[in-house]
Amino acid sequence: MSRKTQPEPRQAIALNYDGQSAPVLSAKGDDELAEAILAIAREYEVPIYENAELVRLLARLELGDAIPETLYRCIAEIIAFAWYLQGKTPAGFDPDAERDVTPPLPLLKGPAN
Template sequence: MSKHNKPRQAIALNYDGQQAPTLSAKGDDELAEAILAIAREYEVPIYENAELVRLLARLELGDSIPEELYRCIAEIIAFAWHLKGKCPAGFNSGPPDSPLDS
């Protein structure tokens, strides 16, 4: 019996910072491995969550993620940006100004 009962799946999302992320790639087994290899090659952070992949794999390529998943995906994107040292325009990652500093 194989140690992998279910096929390995992977999805890729495209996020332009303006619109909801869209599904840009999806695949099982060899295609999933190819998606992951490309992500590694371009140093795209990889987040592993089989349940989330199963949900998003139901979408067609180019579809926006469902509104119900906005918060979940936003947290993943924020973490990926943090790993790369990026932050949204206008975002101040430092401590808030203290009124005592004036």
């Protein structure tokens, strides 16, 4: 006898970021509420990033809670990419400034002839 497993409920969260403080959980919901959150994001052309594991972590927060420090870098990268897609930059951003980034891996070369 086979058991059908129920699909996990669709979840969505929304973050509010003022550019100064840590991002804050501004909405969260499952199923119909999750769909409503996503519909509002689409209506206002807010970029949507899908990551079920990250949503599950952030959904544990209470509304108005700041994201935990352990997620700062992850969320910062998502926000930076969303801003980039919208052509936005943070106040005081200097595109020519030196960056603290991991250098790319060297290109792999085939066997020497």
